[in-house]
Amino acid sequence: MLWIKALHIVFVTAWFAGLFYLPRILVNLAMETDAAARARLITMARKLYRFMTMLAVPALGFGLWLWFGYHFSGAWLMAKLLLVMVLLGYHYYCGMLLEAFEQNRNTRSHVWYRWFNEVPVIILLLVVILVVVKPF
C-alpha cells in the first residue's frame, strides 16, 4: 500500500504544480497587450493544461486504488472527495478560461485571476488536513 500512496502523493504534487501555475499565466495574459507575447503565453498555457490533465489521471487513479483496494472509509474521506470534485471543476474551468483567451473573448481582469489563483491553495490545505489529521 505504501508504494501506491507514494505514487498518489507524487502525482497529486505534479498535478498541483499545474493548478498553481496555469492561473498565474492567465494573470499575465489578462495584463498583456503585446500580440506576440500573448501568443507565446497562450501556447505555454495550452501545453501546460494538456500536461496537467494527463497528470490528474494517475493522481486520482492511485487515490481510487487506495480507497477501494484498502477499504478506507470515514467522513474525512467523503469530505475529501467533495473537495476533489471542486478541484476537478476548477481544473475544467481553467480550460474554459484558456479557451476564452484563445478566442480573444476574455472579460475578466488580472485582479480577478489573482484571487482565482488562490483557490487551489485553500483546497490543498483542507484536503491535506482531512487526510492526515482525519478530524472526523
Ligand code: HEM
Ligand atoms: C479520487 C480522489 C482521491 C481519492 C479516492 C483519495 C484517497 C486517498 C486515500 C484512501 C489515502 C490513504 C489515507 C491514509 O493512508 O490514511 C490518500 C492519501 C493521501 N491523499 Fe488522496 N485521494 C484522492 C485525491 C487526492 C487529492 C486531490 C489530494 C491533494 C489535494 C490528495 C492528497 C493525499 C495525501 C497528501 C495523502 C497521504 C496522507 C498520509 O500519508 O497520511 N488525495 N488518498
